[in-house]
Amino acid sequence: MPIIGARVCRPLPTVEAWADRLASLDIPVLGSTAESLERLRAEEDDIDAHSIAEAMSSDPLMALKILVHAGSHQGKRVVTDAETVTEALADLVGSATLTAVIANLAGGTLLGAL
Numbered sequence: 504m505p506i507i508g509a510r511v512c513r514p515l516p517t518v519e520a521w522a523d524r525l526a527s528l529d530i531p532v533l534g535s536t537a538e539s540l541e542r543l544r545a546e547e548d549d550i551d552a553h554s555i556a557e558a559m560s561s562d563p564l565m566a567l568k569i570l571v572h573a574g575s576h577q578g579k580r581v582v583t584d585a586e587t588v589t590e591a592l593a594d595l596v597g598s599a600t601l602t603a604v605i606a607n608l609a610g611g612t613l614l615g616a617l
Contacts, residue, residue: 532565543558572591573594
């Protein structure tokens with residue numbers, strides 16, 4: 504096998520193998536993003552998808568994680584993929600409250616799963 508731990512020891516044979524390998528890696532998130540999300544949890548009555556997206560605006564990898572997660576958890580009503588973090592968060596809220604989304608983001612469920 505050409506992969507040992509997180510290292511690729513020799514080129515993978517196909518694009519699909521590379522895609523599978525990259526999909527299995529955890530994308531890092533800035534500590535400041537996690538801290539911002541924790542602060543938003545305290546303001547749960549005054550937040551919306553836009554304010555959560557704002558908290559992530561300086562973390563492109565977190566934006567990527569949210570878009571990937573939303574794309575893989577689309578409901579039956581969703582016709583097209585979300586193109587912005589705000590859209591992706593709004594789509595995620597279809598099955599949960601914003602408070603639950605923030606709890607998952609800040610608590611690590613989405614941070615680790617995305």
